[in-house]
Amino acid sequence: MRDYDPNVTYWANMRCLLIAAGMLLGALLLACVAARADTVDYLLTYATTAAAQADPALAAYGSVDPDTNAWTWRGDVVIAGVQVWDTRQDVTSTNPSPPPATITTHTYQSGFWMIVSTQGRVAALDADAATQLVADRSMAIAGNPGFILYSTEPAVDLQYFMLAPTFADVVAYPFGTTIP
Amino acid sequence: MIRRTLLVLFALTAAALPARAYQLGTPLALLQPPPFVGNVNGSQIAGFPLPVVDVDCTKRLAYQNGLWGDPASFVAVSRASVAEQVDNSGAWSQVATNALQENNQGCNVWEGRTNSLLNSIGAGATIGTIYPTTYNQSNTTGIVPRITAVEQVSQGINFNSWLLSGTTATGTQNSIYPAQVAALQGQTWTFSLFYRLSAGSLANISTIQLGLIEYNSSGTALVTQQVVVANPTLSWQRVEFTRTLTNASTAFILPFLQIVANAAPVAINLQLDIAWPQLELNPATSSVASATVNSGGTLYTPSSSGTVTWSGAGCSVNPALNVTTSSGGVINAVTSVATAGTCTTFPSSSATTWSDGTGLGTGSGASFNLTPTNNASQGLATPPIVTSGSALARAADVLTLIVAPPVGAAYMLVGSGVPNAPTAYGNAQYSVTISDGTNNNRFAQFRGSSSGPIDVVITSGGATQSNASPGTVWTQSIFGKFASSIATNSNIAAFDGGAPSSVGSGITLPINPAQVNIGSRGDGLAYFNGALQRFQIFSAAAPQPSVLQSQTNAIFNLPYLLEDDLHRSPANDNGFVPAFLARAA
Numbered sequence: 028m029r030d031y032d033p034n035v036t037y038w039a040n041m042r043c044l045l046i047a048a049g050m051l052l053g054a055l056l057l058a059c060v061a062a063r064a065d066t067v068d069y070l071l072t073y074a075t076t077a078a079a080q081a082d083p084a085l086a087a088y089g090s091v092d093p094d095t096n097a098w099t100w101r102g103d104v105v106i107a108g109v110q111v112w113d114t115r116q117d118v119t120s121t122n123p124s125p126p127p128a129t130i131t132t133h134t135y136q137s138g139f140w141m142i143v144s145t146q147g148r149v150a151a152l153d154a155d156a157a158t159q160l161v162a163d164r165s166m167a168i169a170g171n172p173g174f175i176l177y178s179t180e181p182a183v184d185l186q187y188f189m190l191a192p193t194f195a196d197v198v199a200y201p202f203g204t205t206i207p
Numbered sequence: 208m209i210r211r212t213l214l215v216l217f218a219l220t221a222a223a224l225p226a227r228a229y230q231l232g233t234p235l236a237l238l239q240p241p242p243f244v245g246n247v248n249g250s251q252i253a254g255f256p257l258p259v260v261d262v263d264c265t266k267r268l269a270y271q272n273g274l275w276g277d278p279a280s281f282v283a284v285s286r287a288s289v290a291e292q293v294d295n296s297g298a299w300s301q302v303a304t305n306a307l308q309e310n311n312q313g314c315n316v317w318e319g320r321t322n323s324l325l326n327s328i329g330a331g332a333t334i335g336t337i338y339p340t341t342y343n344q345s346n347t348t349g350i351v352p353r354i355t356a357v358e359q360v361s362q363g364i365n366f367n368s369w370l371l372s373g374t375t376a377t378g379t380q381n382s383i384y385p386a387q388v389a390a391l392q393g394q395t396w397t398f399s400l401f402y403r404l405s406a407g408s409l410a411n412i413s414t415i416q417l418g419l420i421e422y423n424s425s426g427t428a429l430v431t432q433q434v435v436v437a438n439p440t441l442s443w444q445r446v447e448f449t450r451t452l453t454n455a456s457t458a459f460i461l462p463f464l465q466i467v468a469n470a471a472p473v474a475i476n477l478q479l480d481i482a483w484p485q486l487e488l489n490p491a492t493s494s495v496a497s498a499t500v501n502s503g504g505t506l507y508t509p510s511s512s513g514t515v516t517w518s519g520a521g522c523s524v525n526p527a528l529n530v531t532t533s534s535g536g537v538i539n540a541v542t543s544v545a546t547a548g549t550c551t552t553f554p555s556s557s558a559t560t561w562s563d564g565t566g567l568g569t570g571s572g573a574s575f576n577l578t579p580t581n582n583a584s585q586g587l588a589t590p591p592i593v594t595s596g597s598a599l600a601r602a603a604d605v606l607t608l609i610v611a612p613p614v615g616a617a618y619m620l621v622g623s624g625v626p627n628a629p630t631a632y633g634n635a636q637y638s639v640t641i642s643d644g645t646n647n648n649r650f651a652q653f654r655g656s657s658s659g660p661i662d663v664v665i666t667s668g669g670a671t672q673s674n675a676s677p678g679t680v681w682t683q684s685i686f687g688k689f690a691s692s693i694a695t696n697s698n699i700a701a702f703d704g705g706a707p708s709s710v711g712s713g714i715t716l717p718i719n720p721a722q723v724n725i726g727s728r729g730d731g732l733a734y735f736n737g738a739l740q741r742f743q744i745f746s747a748a749a750p751q752p753s754v755l756q757s758q759t760n761a762i763f764n765l766p767y768l769l770e771d772d773l774h775r776s777p778a779n780d781n782g783f784v785p786a787f788l789a790r791a792a
Contacts, residue, residue: 066287066304075520090730093646094635094656097492097523097549101731102319102603103285110389120426130387130426130459144287144602146305192321194288195592195599196304 064146065165067176068200070109070190071157073139079107084151088143100141109140111190133189144194153177168198258621258743259612260723264314265740271612278314279307282725283609287602290317291363291591297443299363299591308604313624313738315590316726318634319603320487322592323388324462327483328365330595332357339367341386347378348468348475355478364401364443365593366482372407375471379413382465385484387422390460392452393493393553393579398462399447399485399588404439406478415439416465417448424458433465439479449489449586455501455556455576462486483591491582491633494547495526499576501556503537507563507570510534514545515573519560521552528575530567538573553579584631589736605731608723614641614746616716617694620652622742625686626735630659635733638689639742641720642729648717649729650693652700654681661702663691665714673713675700686740 073079080089080098089100100107112133119131143152144164152158159179166174180188193200262269262278269278290302294310302308308315324341331340332354338344344352356368371381390396398417418433430453436446452460462484468475509532516527526548533539554560556576563570592601620639628636635656642649647669655662659680665672679702681687691700696714701707725742726735 068287077520090732092732094733095492095523095549095633097551099732101605102734103605103731104287104602106319106321106600106602192323192598192600194304195594195601196289 065163066196067145067148068162068164068194069143069145069149069152069158070111070160070162071141071143071152071155072111072136072159073141073157076107076139079139079141079157082155082157084155084157085143104144106142106192106194107139109142109190109192111136111140111188113184114187114189140190142190142193148176162200164194164196164200167200168196174200256745259614259746260608260742260744262314262725262743263741264309264738265311267309271608271610278309281609282307282314283607285605285607285731288600290315290601290604291593293590297362301363301593307606313740314606314725315738316604316606316735317589317601318490318734318736319601320589320592321598321600322485322487322594323598324386324484324486325594325596325598326386327485327591327594328358329367329481330358332367339385343384344382345384346381348381348471349373349376349378350381350475352381352383356480359480361480362443364482366401366480368405368478368480370406370478371466372476372478374474375411375468377471379468379470380465381468382463383481384461384463385486387459387461388486390421390452390457390488391553392455392457392555393550393577395449395451395489395491395493395582395586396460396462397447397449397485397487397489397586397588399445399487400464401443401445401482401591402439402464403443403480404441404477405480407476409438409477411469411473411475412438412477413467413469415446416467417446418463418465419448419450419452420461420463421452421454421457422459422461423454423456426459429454429456433463443480443482445588447586447588449583451491451493451579451582453578460486483593485588485591487589487592489582489586491585492523492549492551493553493579493582494549495528495544495577496547496580497578498526498528498541498544500530500538500541501574501576502559502572503533503539504559504570504573505536506568507532507536507538507573508566508568509536511566511568512542513566514564515561515567515575516546516564517548517554517560518562519554519558521554522548522550524549526550526554526577527564528561530573532567532570536568536570538567538570541575547580553577582633584629585633587628587632587736589627603727603731603734605727606725608725611641611721611723612744612746614720614744617692617697618650618720619690619692619745620650620742621688621690621745622652622739623686623688624735624737624739624741625684626654626659626681626737627684628654628736629683630657630680632656632659632736635662636735636737637724637728637733638726638735638739639744640722640724640727640729641744642717642722642724643719644722644729646728646730648719650691650717650720651728652689652691653728653733654735659683661687661689661700663698663700665693665698665717667715667717670715672698672715673710674698675708675710677702677705677708679703679705684737692745 088105092099112135116134117131161177163174260271264278267277269281271281284305284307291299292308292315293299326341329339332338350373353370355370359366414435416433417436420428421430432450434448512531514527517525527546529542529545530538531540559572559574592599622639633656635653637651637653640651649666651664661677661679661681663674665674675698677700689702696712699707699709726739
């Protein structure tokens with residue numbers, strides 16, 4: 028029969044505690060890693076839809092539909108045909124036909140604009156010359172002011188920078204459309 | 208002492224796991240499949256293996272590879288937006304980005320859509336005649352609607368109350384307009400809203416209508432079209448109207464709700480709760496129904512005939528027109544439409560991007576007024592996209608099994624659900640697909656486009672294989688059950704207990720079927736647009752053709768009967784889950 032040794036028991040307990048703490052830490056780390064995949068929205072622009080379809084960086088986000096033979100973007104992560112405008116160019120008029128209504132006409136930017144939403148940053152999109160804006164939606168929802176990760180627009184102009192539609196989520200970006 | 212404390216803590220944690228596993232959706236390991244898998248009483252279907260995957264979305268139970276839990280534990284979701292879903296009681300709730308839409312209706316899978324109306328919650332109104340921002344009204348009755356309750360919520364639905372009360376003076380119409388939206392000829396739009404009668408009555412009300420007005424870029428009304436919708440009741444109902452825009456000069460559309468009274472003077476008094484107006488562009492492609500000359504151009508071969516073909520953007524198949532020219536070399540008539548074409552953006556009347564064909568020489572500058580085919584029968588309102596200042600897009604749902612089961616050399620799909628697209632819908636709607644993640648290798652069950660037939664597609668190495676085609680129409684909004692098995696040179700498929708369709712040759716199995724999509728194709732497109740209630744995958748010892756032939760009834764009918772037992776028997780509904788939890792614990 029083994030003699031009782033308080034030191035051995037103590038270290039055995041400590042080892043047990045350390046293992047448990049390690050497991051807990053590991054679980055927390057795993058949870059953190061899983062949670063770190065922020066939702067990131069890329070705004071891209073091309074001269075034409077054909078140019079967008081030909082961009083190798085977008086190969087994973089669209090394809091020719093074998094049923095219709097038409098190019099189709101992945102509806103789960105892509106908004107194709109986003110309209111972009113500068114509110115300083117808006118023109119307000121009154122609709123001559125009934126009902127009388129005030130109409131705000133936007134001057135849309137030319138070309139083909141689209142949003143690609145990803146889980147975390149995507150190097151190919153980061154490096155793509157078509158990328159105009161990168162925003163971390165998860166950070167925006169959390170109220171983190173640093174959610175604009177990249178923009179070709181000067182910060183001072185972003186307040187006038189509007190686009191529609193954006194993906195529906197708990198918090199809309201401040202550069203989305205506003206009620207005229 | 209510390210060790211003993213830890214042991215107690217571990218024991219308490221382990222004891223709490225089954226309940227937490229169910230609540231949190233963490234899969235729980237079992238020594239044998241739970242009773243809902245393929246059978247009710249623990250007895251296996253004679254001569255038939257249990258499914259390797261069994262997901263019952265309505266019960267929120269799923270089983271795969273010795274694990275059971277909430278379907279969300281087994282199904283990965285890609286959807287870059289929130290989504291709204293409704294349960295059997297009519298209560299709406301919002302589902303987070305990339306989370307599974309599941310409730311007692313099933314697992315909901317929808318294509319992506321945009322609500323172009325900026326203010327569907329009706330914000331900005333005050334009691335009286337300050338209407339929600341972007342909203343307007345017009346009337347010929349002399350009765351000005353009053354807002355009587357603002358930004359209310361009922362069953363998860365955001366609404367304002369609008370009161371029409373008084374004696375009509377001259378005309379009969381009161382219209383409410385939520386906002387004007389940019390639009391083009393050839394597009395097919397669906398306008399929808401929720402409403403209910405919250406006070407008063409429909410006395411002296413003739414009809415309630417939804418409509419769309421097409422405007423040119425100067426704001427001049429061009430075309431108005433409307434339809435009578437179901438009268439409001441005391442309960443919420445959603446009404447909708449779909450229209451393909453016809454005028455070549457259309458630049459905007461204005462949707463409206465119109466209350467039409469009997470001939471004046473009459474007393475009316477009704478209060479409508481109006482909620483979640485939505486204006487969404489359907490993905491229907493346009494074709495040319497007819498055409499006329501807008502501008503004849505110059506320098507074409509005089510007194511001749513030939514074909515002009517669209518060469519601009521927007522069409523996957525370019526329209527072509529048979530035309531004639533005058534003695535002066537000007538195109539003076541369209542004799543017929545040679546090719547109707549397929550266009551996502553309809554060629555505008557001012558566009559001169561038409562290539563002249565044989566017989567017309569080298570003229571230029573001609574343009575045409577095209578009338579699009581009417582695609583209204585394809586339109587549908589998808590679940591609400593709630594907006595409060597921005598046009599917002601709901602992304603499509605792409606559901607895949609987190610771990611695809613090894614399916615072996617013969618396997619079978621069984622499932623059920625309710626598709627919500629019209630049978631005339633232009634895109635196929637896939638229920639379950641086993642593939643290599645592409646369309647080159649796939650075995651899939653789908654509801655076909657144009658008329659809604661149940662069908663199967665098999666592709667191997669990029670080559671289309673022979674397939675069974677039950678062909679039965681899966682009616683819109685009607686519960687249906689499907690099954691299809693595959694083996695080399697064998698495919699059998701059936702729908703709703705009907706006679707199976709089968710082929711016995713010309714089938715090579717798809718290569719590397721390592722991905723299972725629920726409600727879409729392997730490439731994440733062609734969405735089910737509805738609720739998938741239950742699906743099962745039978746594998747490994749799955750039926751060989753001879754077994755299928757001898758046990759057709761059992762294979763195709765028994766799982767459904769069991770499913771019906773589970774779903775519809777009050778006894779099972781009341782006792783199934785608690786008993787199941789008790790067994791697992």
